[in-house]
Amino acid sequence: MRPVYAVSGGVSKFAKARPDLDFRGMVKEAYDYALRDIHLTPQHAREIVDGTICSYFSDHFTRQLKAGSMVQDYLGLCPKPGKRIEGGGATGGLAVQSGWEAVASGRFDVCVVYGFETMSRVNTWKGNEFIALASDTNFDYPVGGFYSGYYAMMVVRHMKEFGTTVEQMALVSVKNHRNALHNPYAQKRRRITIEDVRRAEMVAWPLTMLDICLMSDGAAVLILCSEDGLNALQRATGHTPFPAKITGVGGGLDAMRMADRPHGDVILLPHERPEDYRGLKYPGVHSFRAGRMAAKSAYQMAGITNPLEELDFIELHDAYTSSEVQTYEDMGLCRYGEGGKFVESGKPFMPAVDYGYHFPEQGRIPINPSGGLLACGHPVGATGIMQGVFALWQLQGSIQKHFSTDVLQVKNARRGAIHSHAGTGTYVVISILERAD
Amino acid sequence: MSESRLPEREDGTVVFGVPLPKDLRALKDLAPLIIKHHYEIDYIHSYAQDSPFFAGLANNRLLGTRCDSCNYTYATPRAHCMECGRECTWVELPQEGQIHTFTVCHYGSEEFLKETPFILALIGFPGVDTLFLTRVVGLDPQASSLDWIGMRVKAKFRRLSELRPTDVYFVPTGA
Numbered sequence: 119m120r121p122v123y124a125v126s127g128g129v130s131k132f133a134k135a136r137p138d139l140d141f142r143g144m145v146k147e148a149y150d151y152a153l154r155d156i157h158l159t160p161q162h163a164r165e166i167v168d169g170t171i172c173s174y175f176s177d178h179f180t181r182q183l184k185a186g187s188m189v190q191d192y193l194g195l196c197p198k199p200g201k202r203i204e205g206g207g208a209t210g211g212l213a214v215q216s217g218w219e220a221v222a223s224g225r226f227d228v229c230v231v232y233g234f235e236t237m238s239r240v241n242t243w244k245g246n247e248f249i250a251l252a253s254d255t256n257f258d259y260p261v262g263g264f265y266s267g268y269y270a271m272m273v274v275r276h277m278k279e280f281g282t283t284v285e286q287m288a289l290v291s292v293k294n295h296r297n298a299l300h301n302p303y304a305q306k307r308r309r310i311t312i313e314d315v316r317r318a319e320m321v322a323w324p325l326t327m328l329d330i331c332l333m334s335d336g337a338a339v340l341i342l343c344s345e346d347g348l349n350a351l352q353r354a355t356g357h358t359p360f361p362a363k364i365t366g367v368g369g370g371l372d373a374m375r376m377a378d379r380p381h382g383d384v385i386l387l388p389h390e391r392p393e394d395y396r397g398l399k400y401p402g403v404h405s406f407r408a409g410r411m412a413a414k415s416a417y418q419m420a421g422i423t424n425p426l427e428e429l430d431f432i433e434l435h436d437a438y439t440s441s442e443v444q445t446y447e448d449m450g451l452c453r454y455g456e457g458g459k460f461v462e463s464g465k466p467f468m469p470a471v472d473y474g475y476h477f478p479e480q481g482r483i484p485i486n487p488s489g490g491l492l493a494c495g496h497p498v499g500a501t502g503i504m505q506g507v508f509a510l511w512q513l514q515g516s517i518q519k520h521f522s523t524d525v526l527q528v529k530n531a532r533r534g535a536i537h538s539h540a541g542t543g544t545y546v547v548i549s550i551l552e553r554a555d
Numbered sequence: 556m557s558e559s560r561l562p563e564r565e566d567g568t569v570v571f572g573v574p575l576p577k578d579l580r581a582l583k584d585l586a587p588l589i590i591k592h593h594y595e596i597d598y599i600h601s602y603a604q605d606s607p608f609f610a611g612l613a614n615n616r617l618l619g620t621r622c623d624s625c626n627y628t629y630a631t632p633r634a635h636c637m638e639c640g641r642e643c644t645w646v647e648l649p650q651e652g653q654i655h656t657f658t659v660c661h662y663g664s665e666e667f668l669k670e671t672p673f674i675l676a677l678i679g680f681p682g683v684d685t686l687f688l689t690r691v692v693g694l695d696p697q698a699s700s701l702d703w704i705g706m707r708v709k710a711k712f713r714r715l716s717e718l719r720p721t722d723v724y725f726v727p728t729g730a
Contacts, residue, residue: 137587181594247664256605257631260719261688262660262667267675270658278656278704323659323699377631377677377686380638403656403677403686 119222123361123554125343125351127507128152132305132336132495135238141174141185142192144337145232148500149193152339152507160194162354166347168226170200173213173233174499178248180236189232206252207437209233210338210502211538211547215367217342218549227347231506234337235497245333252541254375266330266438268376268542270322273440276404277324279455282443284324286458288315289475290439291328291492293466296473298489300525303504305332305495311474315439329439334495338503340510362513365533366420366550370411372543376403385410387450388423394453406441406543409448413548416535417450420550425450426465426483429550430531431512433505435539436490445537449548451483471525487512487526502538502547509534509551602718604634607645612723613716617648619683630680630687650710651728652680652687654703659696672696678708678725693726 128151130136130144139147153163170193172186182188186202203213210233217231237245250263258268276282292312298304310328318326343351343361351359373379381399385407386392401407413425422428432449436442443457452460460466464477466485488494488508491501511520512534517527528534533552540546576582602609611618620643621628622636629643636643657676662668674696677686691708708725716722 137589181592241665243662243665243668246662247666250664255600256602257720258688261690261721262663262670262673262675264660264663264667264675267658267660267663270660271656271675271677274658274701274704275656278701320659320661322661325658373637375631375688377688378629378633378637379686380684 120224120344122218122221122364123343123348124364124506124510124551125341125348125359125361126152126156127338127340127503127510128155129303129500129504129507130337131303132334132497132500134305134332134334136335137238141180141234141236141337142189144335145189145234145339146192148337148339149230149232152341156341156351156359157355157357158351164194166350166354167195167198167228167230169198169220169229170195171213171217171220171229171231172200172202173209173231173503174202174235175204175206175209176235176248176498178251179239179245181239193230195230205545206540207435207496207498208502208538208540208545208547209499210504211536211549212369212502212545213499214340214502214506214536214549215369215547217340218364218367221342221344221347224344227344227350229342230339231342231503232337232339233499233501233503235499236335237333237497238335242333249541257377258375264322265541266322266325269438269440270325272376272403272542273438273444274324275402276440276444279402279404280458282458284316285312286461287329287439287443288312289461290436290442291315292473292475293461294436294486294490294492296471297468297487297526298493300523301489301494301521304489304493305334306493307489308493309474325438325440331437331491331496334497336495336497336500336504338500338507340503340506360514361554362510362551363554364549365552366416366418366422367547368412368414368416368419369545369547370408370415371545372401372406372408374544376542379403379407384454385414387414387417387425389450390453398454400454404444405454406444406448406539406546408543408546409445409537409539412537412546413449416548416550420552422550425535426452428533429483429535430533431484431487431528432535432537433486433488433508434490434535434537435501436486436492437496437539439492441539442485442490445539446485448546449535449537468526484528487528502536505536505538506549506551509536513551513553605632608632609718612712612720613718615712617650617710617723618645619648620644621646628683629685630678630683631685648683649680652678652708652725654691654706654708655679655686657691657699657703659699676725688720690721690724691726692724
């Protein structure tokens with residue numbers, strides 16, 4: 119396999135609705151930004167781009183089949199090859215890995231990974247119906263299909279099993295909304311308190327409106343290159359690119375029906391021992407086995423043996439405050455059951471941002487410095503690609519340039535992870551990115 | 556001779572006063588035009604290999620499956636075993652179990668919005684390896700508590716089956 123680099127990216131401003139641009143226009147907005155950032159003209163891009171990966175989740179939201187071919191012609195990239203990737207909420211992360219595969223295999227030297235979702239086309243509750251169709255339509259959907267309800271059931275079991283509290287979950291919301299104040303791309307930028315989260319309208323007990331991410335219209339683009347691709351880019355632009363290297367990719371799946379999740383042994387990471395989890399039935403519905411599988415395989419490929427020590431930041435899939443807490447554990451930042459204490463310690467907060475609370479260990483490993491899905495929004499097919507773009511900018515040290523402020527720049531970031539997750543942990547992918555110099 | 560024009564719609568004008576500037580360069584400032592599409596469809600859905608479960612519901616029986624080879628027992632049935640790939644046999648489930656976890660949905664997907672607040676729960680049964688998703692009725696949705704976990708519940712069947720998983724629901728055994 120050849121080394122693969124992320125070289126540039128762009129994100130359309132995520133918004134509740136973008137009636138001014140359709141999916142093609144939003145992707146074009148993000149694509150043009152990504153090209154400008156590496157001084158590449160659309161004409162030169164036509165010459166050096168070998169193909170594309172298209173990412174969108176729902177044909178129901180889009181109501182335009184083969185939307186990928188429409189984006190391809192709108193970007194002026196016909197007749198180059200391309201394909202669509204779909205895997206629920208993890209669609210964007212899967213697309214990034216599919217682009218990695220295309221470059222690593224030698225098929226493409228320059229690959230444009232783009233994604234979008236147009237969720238404003240139906241009302242919120244119809245949108246929830248569309249999303250709930252990503253659960254078993256024989257046994258799950260008809261009982262009261264509602265993803266916020268499914269996640270609530272998972273965290274209720276987590277609370278019972280481990281003593282996790284709603285206040286600990288609310289801290290995730292405080293953190294991510296506060297971080298987003300400094301991210302101009304974010305949809306919801308707010309300074310809030312634990313009490314604000316708990317006083318917000320109850321959606322599915324114990325999750326309130328502020329525990330749950332937003333529906334959005336938006337698009338994102340990430341350009342991947344081989345070493346030959348980087349050279350072609352340099353020849354075309356006269357500028358030396360500043361890429362990040364993708365050093366690990368991992369993934370996992372779990373049974374669609376939560377009811378089918380088994381009760382067995384924990385899949386161990388290198389820094390864990392079987393005695394850490396004596397008596398714990400795993401994954402049940404309290405943990406995401408696919409997330410642990412994704413972490414294990416991505417870490418193995420990147421040579422990571424202790425993620426808390428060896429990663430500088432993570433952009434992870436916080437569709438719910440609860441799933442961020444559960445994901446700390448899947449990714450081995452703390453042991454299973456300690457996710458609530460982990461957020462309370464302050465470890466996943468930015469070191470120098472004032473959140474209105476005192477934390478004993480603030481800023482050990484910033485999680486969702488961008489504000490995550492909770493604050494940035496979650497236009498599904500774009501989300502995992504957006505994480506890749508923000509991770510690239512962190513590793514380039516270029517947050518100031520893109521956000522017009524360096525408050526969210528993780529200092530000396532050398533290695534980060536992006537984590538993309540589909541409904542109740544059915545598909546999970548993790549990719550590791552590192553500075554290439 | 557047929558008329559060489561398409562008929563206009565019988566209910567008359569539906570779009571009024573669409574602006575168009577004289578100077579076409581000003582078109583880039585035109586506000587987006589937005590219309591509403593209606594979309595509705597009836598699907599022909601076969602429960603296929605899951606059909607016996609629904610036949611059970613219509614007869615007030617709760618059916619699961621058991622792997623002939625490894626004995627793994629599924630509360631939500633599947634025709635082939637997820638653990639070893641062999642074919643499963645249909646078995647009758649106990650009609651009493653315990654709440655493994657739950658939530659109260661105060662909002663929901665559009666189809667279920669009018670039924671809120673409702674309680675969703677995963678039920679565990681003795682000697683059965685997997686769980687069953689259902690509604691729980693007979694608890695106060697405003698009084699949700701972690702103490703509900705472990706509560707003993709029993710199946711109740713709707714008198715009029717619709718061949719849907721909501722033909723069965725659970726209530727506290729004391730109720």
